Amino acid sequence: xxxxxxxxxxxxxVFKNGLIPAVAKNNSGKVLMVGFMNRxxxxxxxxxxxxHYYSRSRRRIWMKGxxxxxxxxxxxxxxNCENNSLLFTVEQExxxxxxxxxxxxxxxxxxxxxxxxxxxxxxxxxxxxYGPSRLKTSKKLLKE
Amino acid sequence: xxxxxxxxxxxxxVFKNGLIPAVAKNNSGKVLMVGFMNRxxxxxxxxxxxxHYYSRSRRRIWMKGxxxxxxxxxxxxxxNCENNSLLFTVEQExxxxxxxxxxxxxxxxxxxxxxxxxxxxxxxxxxxxYGPSRLKTSKKLLKE
Numbered sequence: 650x651x652x653x654x655x656x657x658x659x660x661x662x663v664f665k666n667g668l669i670p671a672v673a674k675n676n677s678g679k680v681l682m683v684g685f686m687n688r689x690x691x692x693x694x695x696x697x698x699x700x701h702y703y704s705r706s707r708r709r710i711w712m713k714g715x716x717x718x719x720x721x722x723x724x725x726x727x728x729n730c731e732n733n734s735l736l737f738t739v740e741q742e743x744x745x746x747x748x749x750x751x752x753x754x755x756x757x758x759x760x761x762x763x764x765x766x767x768x769x770x771x772x773x774x775x776x777x778x779y780g781p782s783r784l785k786t787s788k789k790l791l792k793e
Numbered sequence: 794x795x796x797x798x799x800x801x802x803x804x805x806x807v808f809k810n811g812l813i814p815a816v817a818k819n820n821s822g823k824v825l826m827v828g829f830m831n832r833x834x835x836x837x838x839x840x841x842x843x844x845h846y847y848s849r850s851r852r853r854i855w856m857k858g859x860x861x862x863x864x865x866x867x868x869x870x871x872x873n874c875e876n877n878s879l880l881f882t883v884e885q886e887x888x889x890x891x892x893x894x895x896x897x898x899x900x901x902x903x904x905x906x907x908x909x910x911x912x913x914x915x916x917x918x919x920x921x922x923y924g925p926s927r928l929k930t931s932k933k934l935l936k937e
Contacts, residue, residue: 650903650905650907651907653907654905654906654907655907656907657906657907657908658903658907658908658909661909665849670814670827672816672824672827674822674824677822678818678821678822678823679822680816680818680824680880682873682878683814683816683827683873683878683880695903705809725902725903726902726903727899727900727901727902727903727912728899728901728903728909729826729827729898729899730891730892730893730895730898730900731898734827734898736824736827736899747874748874749874751874754873754874754875754878755871755872755873755880756871756874757871757872758869758870758871759794759802759839759869759870759871759872761794761798762798762801763794763795763797763798763799763800763801763802764801764802765802765805765872768871
């Protein structure tokens with residue numbers, strides 16, 4: 650999309666504290682991840698055709714796959730009725746979306762006992778793709 | 794889920810400003826809506842088995858379908874790798890999730906020209922389901 654048309658589209662959206670939630674799913678209807686975008690990362694997404702999110706913890710824009718090479722190519726962009734969330738259909742390049750080694754970040758399911766259990770198979774070794782440092786940071790973010 | 798187990802589950806999650814994004818999709822993989830939950834609305838969701846969101850604009854918890862009767866029954870709850878977003882598989886009761894009369898809130902798709910176009914069929918007349926006042930408020934929220 651041209652940068653003019655991308656700006657036109659962005660101007661119609663409602664951002665809260667500068668952010669809008671963005672869901673990425675693949676063509677089979679599998680939800681891969683949920684992130685946030687600010688205006689700039691959305692413009693980058695629309696003009697390059699690759700998903701760019703805004704990291705609230707790192708406070709910066711990142712292109713999905715910048716480290717792993719596992720980019721997300723945009724196939725379709727949808728908006729909700731209130732113009733305050735986005736749904737992207739993407740082609741997930743590489744082995745998966747999740748930095749823990751899974752196709753989707755939603756690889757755990759809640760049981761009736763109130764615990765999360767893995768229900769997806771690991772697709773790749775995240776240490777090989779991201780190196781150990783990134784994983785250490787992520788583990789700190791996890792509470793369990 | 795018992796209220797004890799629900800609290801156990803909630804304690805593992807990461808809320809930002811008291812909120813966590815919640816995606817609702819149906820069993821066919823169609824994403825119906827994206828909302829936010831606070832701890833209390835998530836506890837209500839887990840203990841009643843029906844989706845309860847927190848409305849950031851109205852600053853209150855609402856049960857999906859409280860006005861229309863079109864509730865969302867929870868079939869599955871998933872969490873992402875960083876414990877900061879939730880993916881619900883739901884059975885959408887009634888005619889659709891969207892207060893504008895569609896099955897999904899994501900009934901518009903971005904065109905290459907930077908405009909959103911309707912790509913879903915209307916399933917019901919929202920005026921009959923919600924009355925005209927609610928729709929007027931929603932139109933104010935929309936920028937286009």
